[in-house]
């Protein structure tokens with residue numbers, strides 16, 4: 001009798017445990033724009049690991065790589081209405097929904113990983129996170145640091161603005177980036193990220209820009225030959241959660257998600273520090289030719305900052321905001 005009693009109690013207890021666990025257990029779906037080996041994936045993996053650890057195994061998340069869940073811009077819409085939990089995407093693909101984050105894509109504002117960490121993790125980052133919740137219905141919970149966006153093309157080495165003329169360059173659907181190429185004298189082709197590899201492969205476009213890590217993860221060396229080390233944008237790729245999904249979590253789970261996001265941000269900076277040089281070497285081994293812009297990029301910098309910065313002061317929150325950003329990274333005001 002005793003054994004039977006124990007056995008049935010154990011079954012009852014475990015049933016209670018399982019049902020409580022199941023009611024709370026979450027498996028968040030995370031859309032990822034890039035493929036395996038990308039810094040986006042590194043952030044995602046670190047987030048999942050931290051989430052599992054911090055929740056004592058109660059919660060997990062699954063990454064859907066390579067734009068399987070839609071273009072990066074589409075995932076913002078999906079998260080806003082709560083049909084997608086989370087997405088990791090380039091900040092330039094959030095800007096159309098929340099213009100103040102555009103400050104991160106203004107050419108030659110962020111000049112190092114340290115600048116990027118300061119801006120995203122300090123008061124400016126906090127303010128932009130709040131704006132994004134309000135404007136786009138998504139909350140930034142982690143930051144990916146992917147490095148400078150380098151120009152690639154299939155046609156010729158480019159070291160000057162003059163070399164760029166005649167090339168058809170794909171850009172994200174982002175006004176700041178479109179205007180930057182216009183300042184350099186060409187009219188770029190806006191195209192969703194999920195269509196870019198095919199665009200390069202079929203020759204609809206000759207080139208594009210993205211960091212070494214992304215170029216490598218996406219195997220762009222198969223369809224691109226020349227890399228120019230421009231530094232006009234330091235790529236920042238947030239992990240966003242649907243605000244609706246976030247608000248449905250208990251206070252404790254919200255904190256767990258935020259803490260897992262912090263851990264993922266730290267892991268991302270480490271990934272870049274550890275891997276960028278190694279990944280650049282892979283591109284060379286794959287046959288890419290990498291060159292530096294002439295005169296320390298002077299002409300690219302002058303044309304872009306003079307034409308583009310003033311045009312976007314209003315959309316990023318005014319010239320005072322621009323100066324607050326510059327002050328935070330130790331730069332002179334405009």
Ligand code: MLT
Pocket residue numbers: 033034072089090093171172192193209210214237
């Ligand atoms: C883009 O160029 O649209 C993005 O930077 C791509 C990415 O998410 O890596």
